[in-house]
Amino acid sequence: MSPALTGPPRPGGDSRKRVRPAPRACHDEAVNAPSAVTTPATTRRGSNLPRVGDYNQVVVLEAIRRNVEGLSRVEVAALTGLSPQTVSNICRRLLETGLVEEAGKRGVGPGKPRTLLRLAPRGRFAVGVHLDPALMTFVVLDLVGRPVARSVRPLRPGLGPEQVLGEVAQEVAALVAASGVDPDRIVGLGVAAPGPVDATTGTLMRPPNLPGWDRVAVRDVLADATGLSVLLDKDVVAAVVAELWAGAVGGPGSAVFFYIGTGVGAGLVLHGEVHRGTSGNAGEMGHLITGPDGPPCSCGQRGCIGEVCSPRTVVETARRRGIAGLDAPDRTGPGSPAREDADHRDVVGDALGRLCAVAAQGDPDALELLEDMAVRFAKAAADVVNLLDIDQVVFGGPLWEHLAPVFLRVVPELVRSSAVATPIHPITVRGTSVGADVAAVGAACLVLDQAFSPRSATLLVTH
Amino acid sequence: MSPALTGPPRPGGDSRKRVRPAPRACHDEAVNAPSAVTTPATTRRGSNLPRVGDYNQVVVLEAIRRNVEGLSRVEVAALTGLSPQTVSNICRRLLETGLVEEAGKRGVGPGKPRTLLRLAPRGRFAVGVHLDPALMTFVVLDLVGRPVARSVRPLRPGLGPEQVLGEVAQEVAALVAASGVDPDRIVGLGVAAPGPVDATTGTLMRPPNLPGWDRVAVRDVLADATGLSVLLDKDVVAAVVAELWAGAVGGPGSAVFFYIGTGVGAGLVLHGEVHRGTSGNAGEMGHLITGPDGPPCSCGQRGCIGEVCSPRTVVETARRRGIAGLDAPDRTGPGSPAREDADHRDVVGDALGRLCAVAAQGDPDALELLEDMAVRFAKAAADVVNLLDIDQVVFGGPLWEHLAPVFLRVVPELVRSSAVATPIHPITVRGTSVGADVAAVGAACLVLDQAFSPRSATLLVTH
CATH class of the missing domain: 1.10.10.10 (Winged helix-like DNA-binding domain superfamily/Winged helix DNA-binding domain)
Structure with a gap:
């Protein structure tokens, strides 16, 4: 592994490496x-x-x-x-x-x-990539925040960080070429990754969801490989920025955006500004306890929302309870390219989607599972709302569309009845319209945001 | 009750009523x-x-x-x-x-x-009052934030809000007179009260800890009664402002201040600014769950920190377990003035102080109780630290001096081992030097802060 990939974080470094002096x-x-x-x-x-x-x-x-x-x-x-x-x-x-x-x-x-x-709109562009543990998503946004190109690639588990980042650079170049955008009009590349990140130095620390990525200088490596200005931010921070641009959160008050994907996390907009925290790692909420039961968490407690409400746990519970219809029909033979793609899709997410469909068709066990998930998210949401006196709760992320019917029936009333500020100001609970690409879109928005x-x-x- | 006492909050009102046009x-x-x-x-x-x-x-x-x-x-x-x-x-x-x-x-x-x-230092002064459910504390601060006068009065449970606020106005006048401060140099009066408050309108909503105080227009009533500019803020917000002035929290990062008094609450300083939330009610953390056991909370869960770690619960548990030495010797006869004063002191807080003394003398049961309290606070602190990516945890409030030895031995290591950002930046855990008057001092600091x-x-x- 090259020194540039593993160098220690540099305290006080600029949060953005400018590699190519731009004439603008x-x-x-x-x-x-x-x-x-x-x-x-x-x-x-x-x-x-x-x-x-x-x-x-x-x-x-x-x-x-x-x-x-x-x-x-x-x-x-x-x-x-x-x-x-x-x-x-x-x-x-x-x-x-x-x-x-x-x-x-x-x-x-x-x-x-x-x-x-x-x-x-075509005055400038920004590229965004989401290093999701299952799937990398790439977008090119124009200056008003509209996607003009998009692609996905599996993040292959066998590869080391250097190889993966090499693939990212290749895909960025390929996507920009395919989009027909003038490369000179690209402001920069935003990278959204699971935390912890060191946003100051653009270093990915040791994310539990990306084994083997230990102090990887993502920003510097990608800046060298792409010739672009690069910034690195945590995935939920990027996601909430996309929500801010889409108008889903914002205004003078404060908002929490619950991202439900491979992991769960919270993006915070406090008094109109994204809250990053001391090192860009705000939004960790996985160990908020939602009740006395649930599978044991790595922290030793039970009922931690990151464990009990993770899509993996919910799908496992559904299988254990014998709920049928969760598995996709196998339409591909072993070793075929389609099968390989399918292996790198979000298998758990797809199963959760089918669980939601089964619940919508009236299966009481499936419904009970999803309602329990919603009640637990309501508890965590109420904790965050009370701690920060928040007036907007927004749910989103790649799995949201499946969960929306049950969540929007269960969560709003529970949050409002638990919030101490309910007599003083309204608390809205709603879903977002930004889709599965929210973190990649947000990473590109961050580039535009920082520049303009x-x-x-x-x-x-x-x- | 006069209309001024019970008027509805006025949306969009200035957070400070200026009654006496000041010539400055x-x-x-x-x-x-x-x-x-x-x-x-x-x-x-x-x-x-x-x-x-x-x-x-x-x-x-x-x-x-x-x-x-x-x-x-x-x-x-x-x-x-x-x-x-x-x-x-x-x-x-x-x-x-x-x-x-x-x-x-x-x-x-x-x-x-x-x-x-x-x-x-004597160029201007500010008055602060803390409407604690047990005891009202009054301070006069000079321009550099030093107390120049202090007094306490019981908040007598039999009195209605109008009578209590009348007493507050009397005590403010008496304290200012006793302090020898030129009344024309008093910038204003800050009031710290248990939430929920409507800081925009200066209205105390229906605080669970102040029964009968329902939509009381504290700011307007006290402005009329004292002739001073008045602001109302939540007690933990005021307390964290005092910590900020004392230098206990602050700097470029983010801090949480855990206030341990009659209730427990969190004051937040995010990126150097006090975080108030949408209506000034940030800092409610009483329902963060700290583990599966504990007495049932009003919310239906067990292990909520506000219930299981309240001084009242800890003292009750200690009594139930037969820990001796918690009760003060009765040196006063019934009906005597000294007895009446004692009735209005913080009886529970005093008992907790004695529990801590018993633990310090080596009582294993007392020590176990306090260590359990510390472990639970460490859990809540880790939740807040991870949600907001905080780098400074400070404990304080009127009971802190008793709890400090056990808490400072137990909490720091637990918080650091639970914080995802530990590899990226240090997380300090310490006690404050601001004493029991922290909320009253903070209320006065808020006045100076807003003005200067x-x-x-x-x-x-x-x-």
């Missing part, structure tokens, strides 16, 4: 600005005009991004509080760099119609 | 600025110079506050990045309004010695 002024400014998430809350400095200028450019871009129908320069000035001259200068730069485009004219009152500006979103900390130099 | 420019500016905590994260506006001016004044004040030895104007300029002329103007205003004072001169190099500026701390959101107008 706006992008450079945004990347060089400190992010709100990693800025230490030490003594803050006053603001100086050059920085305000950079910040205002991102603020203008954000105002335009939020108004998909298009905004006139006058409207941008009104929304941002900036002077018409400042807005005019910034918009000229944004047009020149291809981030913004003209979107027709709108007449208001007796004056001449005003030219509308909107985000140029305003953060108040860009005004504040820390030292 | 700096204070007014700070109070009128939106706080980072309550600012919705909607479209942000660019910064304009007049606002930057207000903000810079608070930034200068903060720089001076953080350097208790004193700072020269040149050093302020270097630290804040502001121009010497701006710093000079701001410092003149701060001196005129009495917030800052000169603190001698310091010679550096061949030039003339530079005048040092420091916070004027820089918040990046003051730069950002929202709409």
Whole structure:
């Protein structure tokens, strides 16, 4: 294994390695600005005009991004509080760099119609990959967050990290080529992986779900292999960012997004900002105890949600109880390519999907199992809601579509009746519309977010 | 009961009622600025110079506050990045309004010695009160957060909210008079109360620990009765603010402060900012399950930390197991004033203190009980640490001094071995030095904090 793959994390390193100096002024400014998430809350400095200028450019871009129908320069000035001259200068730069485009004219009152500006969807792109233990998912998103290309590849258990990351780099190049996107317009590559990660150094520590990946410098290896700027984040952090972009969570309050896939985890948006925690590993909730019974967990307790509500445990319990219809018909012969693909699909997830179908057809045992799962998630959700005073609970992830009917019948009432803040503010419980690719999409959104979103900390130099 | 006591919460109200227009420019500016905590994260506006001016004044004040030895104007300029002329103007205003004072001169190099500026401790004061169900605590803090006066009064169970708040107003006036502080220099009154609270409207909802207090408009009632600006916050939020001021938590990372008193709760500091949640009720952790056994909780589960680790439960268990030495010698006759005072002291807390003393003398049953309590707190702490990726765990509150020896022997290793981020960053577990008055002190700190701390959101107008 090469030193680059196994090097120790470098404290204080930038969270993003820039390998290829990009010639885009706006992008450079945004990347060089400190992010709100990693800025230490030490003594803050006053603001100086050059920085305000950079910040205002991102603020203008954000105002335009939020108004998909298009905004006139006058409207941008009104929304941002900036002077018409400042807005005019910034918009000229944004047009020149291809981030913004003209979107027709709108007449208001007796004056001449005003030219509308909107985000140029094909002005920039970002690539996202989700290193799920079963399946790697790749997406290319345009600047407004729409997928323009997608692929999946099995993460073959026999391969070491170096080989897997080599395959990732190959697949990224192949997907970009197939998408027809100008490679020069790709802002970067976001990688979502199971934790623990060291987001500061872009290192994957020793994730229980990826055996053999011990202190792998994913960011640096992929930056060298792809020539792209790379960031690494934990899968649930990436997933909740996708939810934020899709509008499933957000607003002034606080939200928890429960990801249900191969594992279960929580993504947190607190007061409108993604909460990463000290090292980017927030969202571990597997050992929240949901009740006295359940199979023994590795921690020595019973009833830990990560154990008792894992798709694997639920499917095993269903099999043990003799619930029929969980296994897929075997349509492939041994050794055939189709069989190999099937081996690397999410077999457990598929079985859980069939369990949900059996329950929907009225099987009382299947229904009881799923209701128990929902009650336990409601308990964990209530714990998180009470600890953080959260007003939005969202469920999602690749298995959500199957679980939604039972969960949405059971969970909302239980959460509301357990939340101490119920008399003060509404608590919404709902499912997301972002599908199985949520973590890969989120990884790409993180790249766009880091490059183009305003953060108040860009005004504040820390030292 | 007057309408003012029972009025419904007013959505969107300012979190602080200003009853007496204060003639202090700096204070007014700070109070009128939106706080980072309550600012919705909607479209942000660019910064304009007049606002930057207000903000810079608070930034200068903060720089001076953080350097208790004193700072020269040149050093302020270097630290804040502001121009010497701006710093000079701001410092003149701060001196005129009495917030800052000169603190001698310091010679550096061949030039003339530079005048040092420091916070004027007696430039402003704040009053804090903790409405603990057993005992009300009152403090007056100076501008640097030092208590200059303190008193306690029983919260007599027979009285209604209106009478209790009348007593609070009387005691505030009496304490301020006794302290010798100029009433015109009192910035405001902070109230810490058991949740749920509606911090936006300053209303105490229906706290389980204060029966009969249903939608009591504490802020408005006390503002009318005292003539002071009043803010209401949840007790654990106030407590963690006191810890933040005392330097027990803070820095760039995230911290949880476990408050152990009549109840147990968690105060959260995430990325250097106090986390209040959607309505100021973050920190409820009473139903985190710590294991399969324990007395039944009102929620239907067993092992909830708020039930199994409450001082009342621990003391009851100790009595049931025949552990001797828990009861105080009765030195007072029935009906005597001393007896009445004793009735309103924290009887359960005192018994827990004696249990800890018995354990320290080597009683194995007492020790086992306390170790079980510590193991359960370690489990809850690990859950919170993993959910939020926290790097600092601090225990405190009025009962902490008794529990410290056992907890500090048991908890740190258990938390570290359960935290997924342990390979990435250190996780410190320690006790606080802020004593039994932590919530009252924190309530007063909140007043100072709201008036005088820089918040990046003051730069950002929202709409």
